[in-house]
Structures are given as C-alpha cells and as structure tokens.
Amino acid sequence: MARALFEAAAQRGSGGGLFELGLLAYAGTALQGGEGPSDPREACALFKLSAARKHPGGLREYGNCSLHGVGGTPRDPAVAAALYRASIDHGGVQAYAQLAMLYRAGVGVVHDPGEGVRLLREGGDKGCIACLEALAGLTAAGEGVPADPAAAARLLERSRLLRNGR
Numbered sequence: 131m132a133r134a135l136f137e138a139a140a141q142r143g144s145g146g147g148l149f150e151l152g153l154l155a156y157a158g159t160a161l162q163g164g165e166g167p168s169d170p171r172e173a174c175a176l177f178k179l180s181a182a183r184k185h186p187g188g189l190r191e192y193g194n195c196s197l198h199g200v201g202g203t204p205r206d207p208a209v210a211a212a213l214y215r216a217s218i219d220h221g222g223v224q225a226y227a228q229l230a231m232l233y234r235a236g237v238g239v240v241h242d243p244g245e246g247v248r249l250l251r252e253g254g255d256k257g258c259i260a261c262l263e264a265l266a267g268l269t270a271a272g273e274g275v276p277a278d279p280a281a282a283a284r285l286l287e288r289s290r291l292l293r294n295g296r
Contacts, residue, residue, distance in 0.1 A: 145180045190213070
C-alpha cells in the first residue's frame with residue numbers, strides 16, 4: 131500500500147515520493163512488489179531525482195551515494211559536501227552530522243574541525259540525534275572542545291529523549 135502511494139506521488143513529481151522509493155530500493159524491498167535484494171543503482175537514481183527537486187532527504191542520500199561512489203554514482207566527496215549543505219539549506223537536519231564529519235576529516239572540504247563542531251552544535255540544537263551523539267563523544271574525550279563528562283552525559287540524555295520521541 132505504501133509503495134503504491136509513493137509511486138503515485140513520484141509520478142506527480144514529488145521529491146518526497148522519489149526519496150521514499152529510493153529508501154525502499156536501498157533497503158531491498160523490490161519496487162515491483164515483494165521482498166527483493168537491495169538495488170543501490172536504482173536507489174541512487176531515485177535519490178538523484180529527489181535531489182533535483184530539492185527534497186532534503188534526497189539531497190542527503192544522493193550525497194551519501196556521491197561520498198561512497200555507490201550504485202554507479204561517481205565517488206566525489208566535494209559533490210557530497212555540496213549536497214549535504216543543500217540538504218541543510220532545505221531543512222534537512224540529519225545532513226548536519228554528515229557535513230560535520232567531512233569538515234572534521236577534511237574530506238571534500240577544507241579541514242576545519244572547528245566548523246565540524248559548530249555544525250554538530252547547530253544540528254543538535256535542531257534535534258539531530260547523530261549530532262548530539264557525536265558531540266557527546268567529542269565532549270567526553272575533549273576533542274576539539276573542552277573535556278566535560280557532565281556535558282557529554284547531558285547531550286546523550288537529550289539524544290535518548292529525542293530517540294524516544296520526547
């Protein structure tokens with residue numbers, strides 16, 4: 131039933147419908163019905179179409195395809211970084227974590243751990259669980275931020291509450 135709704139939305143040009151179909155293809159749910167093997171090529175093609183419609187999830191996931199060179203997508207970390215930035219610009223909260231890690235590692239962007247921490251904080255403030263968890267790890271270890279085990283614990287508690295829908 132959901133697949134049919136996503137297909138109908140995609141046929142109307144919905145970036146969200148294309149994104150959801152991409153998730154189904156990547157997860158291994160055959161688009162023509164029933165369970166099937168994962169199809170990264172089909173998933174990345176759908177994410178690319180979704181990204182062209184500026185859907186934040188499509189932008190993020192096509193960024194992942196570009197970062198890792200998945201499904202026939204050329205591996206290009208700089209393109210991935212631009213897609214993550216576009217996802218953020220279009221309201222995509224989860225892309226903060228991916229873009230932050232690229233800055234921390236200097237992959238596809240200038241190496242700037244401070245910008246990575248700033249992005250984690252901004253994403254965490256907007257409810258990105260992965261950002262809160264990454265920032266908690268950095269805070270506990272004192273990597274790029276002052277070591278503060280109590281602050282790290284608060285970040286983890288906040289991520290737990292968000293994970294549980296609070």
